[in-house]
Amino acid sequence: MxxxxxxxxxxxxxxxxxxxxxxxxxGKDISKGGQAIEKAAK
Structure with missing residues (x-):
């Protein structure tokens, strides 16, 4: 964590x-960053 x-x-x-x-x-940059974090978390 x-x-x-x-x-x-x-x-x-x-x-x-x-x-x-x-x-x-x-907003687009933050969205892409969020997707990368979700992918890394999985």
Whole structure:
């Protein structure tokens, strides 16, 4: 669980550091990141 939280924190930081120009872009990035986390968790 600790590893998952670390991965999630890194993902959030990456999303914000990539400087998405629109909220729609941020939403897509977060969605893709969530899917990657779910896949890694399985």
């Amino acid at each position: 600790k590893r998952l939280m670390l991965l999630l924190g890194a993902l959030v930081a990456t999303v914000f550091l990539t400087a998405c120009n629109t909220m729609q872009g941020v």
